[in-house]
Amino acid sequence: MNSAKERLINGLIKENPTFVLMLGMCPTLAVTTSAMNGLGMGLTTMVVLALSNAFISLLRNIIPDKVRIPAFIVIIASFVTMVELLLEGFIPSLYDALGIYIPLIVVNCIILGRAEAYASKNGVIASLFDGIGMGLGFSFALTCIGAVRELIGAGTLFGYKVMPESYVPSTIFIMAPGAFFVLALLTAVQNKIKIAGEKRGKDMSKIQSGCGSDCMNCKDMGCAQRMIKEEEEGKANG
Amino acid sequence: MSDLMKVSSNPHIRARSSTSSIMLAVVIALLPAAGFGIYNFGPNALVLILVTIASTVLTEYIFEKLLGKKITIGDYSAVVTGLLLALNLPPAAPWWIGVTGGIFAILVVKMLFGGIGQNFMNPALGARCFLLISYTSIMTDFNCDAYTGATPLAELKAGRPVDVLNMIIGKTAGTIGETSMIAIVAGACILIMLGIIDLRIPGSYIITFVIFISIFGGRGFDPAYISAHLAGGGLMLGAFFMATDYVTRPVTVKGQYVYGAILGILTGIFRIFGASAEGVSYAIILGNLLAPLIEKATFPTAFGKGGAKA
Numbered sequence: 001m002n003s004a005k006e007r008l009i010n011g012l013i014k015e016n017p018t019f020v021l022m023l024g025m026c027p028t029l030a031v032t033t034s035a036m037n038g039l040g041m042g043l044t045t046m047v048v049l050a051l052s053n054a055f056i057s058l059l060r061n062i063i064p065d066k067v068r069i070p071a072f073i074v075i076i077a078s079f080v081t082m083v084e085l086l087l088e089g090f091i092p093s094l095y096d097a098l099g100i101y102i103p104l105i106v107v108n109c110i111i112l113g114r115a116e117a118y119a120s121k122n123g124v125i126a127s128l129f130d131g132i133g134m135g136l137g138f139s140f141a142l143t144c145i146g147a148v149r150e151l152i153g154a155g156t157l158f159g160y161k162v163m164p165e166s167y168v169p170s171t172i173f174i175m176a177p178g179a180f181f182v183l184a185l186l187t188a189v190q191n192k193i194k195i196a197g198e199k200r201g202k203d204m205s206k207i208q209s210g211c212g213s214d215c216m217n218c219k220d221m222g223c224a225q226r227m228i229k230e231e232e233e234g235k236a237n238g
Numbered sequence: 239m240s241d242l243m244k245v246s247s248n249p250h251i252r253a254r255s256s257t258s259s260i261m262l263a264v265v266i267a268l269l270p271a272a273g274f275g276i277y278n279f280g281p282n283a284l285v286l287i288l289v290t291i292a293s294t295v296l297t298e299y300i301f302e303k304l305l306g307k308k309i310t311i312g313d314y315s316a317v318v319t320g321l322l323l324a325l326n327l328p329p330a331a332p333w334w335i336g337v338t339g340g341i342f343a344i345l346v347v348k349m350l351f352g353g354i355g356q357n358f359m360n361p362a363l364g365a366r367c368f369l370l371i372s373y374t375s376i377m378t379d380f381n382c383d384a385y386t387g388a389t390p391l392a393e394l395k396a397g398r399p400v401d402v403l404n405m406i407i408g409k410t411a412g413t414i415g416e417t418s419m420i421a422i423v424a425g426a427c428i429l430i431m432l433g434i435i436d437l438r439i440p441g442s443y444i445i446t447f448v449i450f451i452s453i454f455g456g457r458g459f460d461p462a463y464i465s466a467h468l469a470g471g472g473l474m475l476g477a478f479f480m481a482t483d484y485v486t487r488p489v490t491v492k493g494q495y496v497y498g499a500i501l502g503i504l505t506g507i508f509r510i511f512g513a514s515a516e517g518v519s520y521a522i523i524l525g526n527l528l529a530p531l532i533e534k535a536t537f538p539t540a541f542g543k544g545g546a547k548a
Contacts, residue, residue, distance in 0.1 A: 170338075170372040177371070181346075 046135020
């Protein structure tokens with residue numbers, strides 16, 4: 001069970017999908033209007049992530065390499081459909097709040113990313129816990145962002161009034177611009193940690209930041225760099 | 239030797255004007271509008287103006303102190319931002335509106351993008367739109383001790399008659415600094431005479447706007463309707479003091495005419511087809527965002543590099 005614990009910690013902290021890998025930004029920005037919505041979205045994604053990871057890991061020796069992406073998508077989409085119907089049936093309020101973002105979990109890059117990077121290469125139990133860990137990390141991040149936005153934008157936390165009566169909520173924080181304000185602050189904190197770590201000589205290459213330094217000396221191209229690397233590896237392998 | 243020789247790139251001509259002298263002139267030019275606002279709306283307007291200016295200047299000072307940067311509050315640009323923001327607030331707004339707006343204007347719109355000269359939109363207008371979206375009910379409530387009811391622009395939009403003469407003098411409801419056309423134009427004349435602003439942007443802005451509302455306003459070329467639109471709302475304040483902001487306007491001459499025309503069309507669209515009666519702030523902010531594109535499209539060919547047929 002050592003590896004299970006390691007996977008959970010990895011997903012929550014070391015490779016937190018939102019704070020470290022900067023993956024799945026679309027739901028992160030769109031549904032975090034309140035802490036409850038953030039938590040709901042995070043847990044929904046976690047269920048899909050854990051189940052699809054386990055399933056893909058089970059089938060990893062059967063799925064031909066060339067059609068693995070469509071196969072992954074079919075598996076993920078099946079689980080998303082199940083979760084969607086369950087939510088609609090049992091938690092309609094959350095279903096209404098999340099709206100279009102539930103079906104969009106299919107194309108959430110965290111899920112496809114974990115399927116490709118982890119589940120298709122590792123055992124079932126480890127993949128399951130990888131999914132749970134990543135999902136918990138995602139839920140944690142979304143709840144944090146949602147809590148900040150709800151606190152400033154509505155003066156409440158999980159629906160309970162916490163700010164004093166005289167506080168006038170700043171509505172912009174529960175609208176689209178608020179998501180970008182909070183994300184920008186998070187990225188600033190992340191850059192700070194990254195730069196401080198690099199100065200101490202630690203390997204910070206895992207942290208994918210929006211922008212680390214000036215464009216002329218950019219070493220961190222985010223997704224583009226990853227794609228170039230993969231292409232080069234593909235060429236080297238034949 | 240190195241003490242005597244100063245190597246620098248051209249231009250070598252020195253002018254007396256500096257950032258602080260220009261900004262001080264803008265502050266002085268805004269005083270008639272501010273003074274009229276205080277006379278018109280009473281002491282709360284004065285409190286708001288002072289609190290907002292204090293908030294912008296203090297924010298800039300604290301931010302620069304904390305980050306160990308050069309303190310730039312001596313160039314008066316924060317004072318201009320604070321004053322402009324205060325003139326854009328409703329007279330009965332609580333004091334913390336000015337403080338929040340001032341902090342947002344300086345911290346988010348100006349300092350986080352690199353301080354003076356680097357902001358991509360007018361800090362005062364950015365903060366006004368932030369407040370307008372955040373605290374809609376406070377920012378659109380123009381009831382105060384002196385006036386109750388809607389602003390003249392809202393009356394105009396609802397099709398009710400307005401008193402154009404009162405709008406030109408400024409004895410109407412509205413934000414602190416926007417009501418008096420006379421006070422604003424008097425201030426703008428000072429700036430024009432000092433050569434700090436020219437008529438390119440305000441002129442093309444206002445002319446385009448007049449053409450737009452003559453076509454789409456539904457009243458044809460009706461002088462009373464058009465002058466009500468010109469005197470009401472923030473058009474004059476926006477055209478002379480905010481659209482002409484050195485940092486956020488295009489630098490090319492041709493670009494400035496294009497920019498003014500875009501602002502005129504946008505303001506017309508927002509006022510006539512939009513949900514709210516006013517649209518000057520949003521129009522100028524959108525124009526600010528387009529300024530780099532306008533510059534790119536109108537960049538003149540350097541001398542000696544010509545020959546390309548347009």
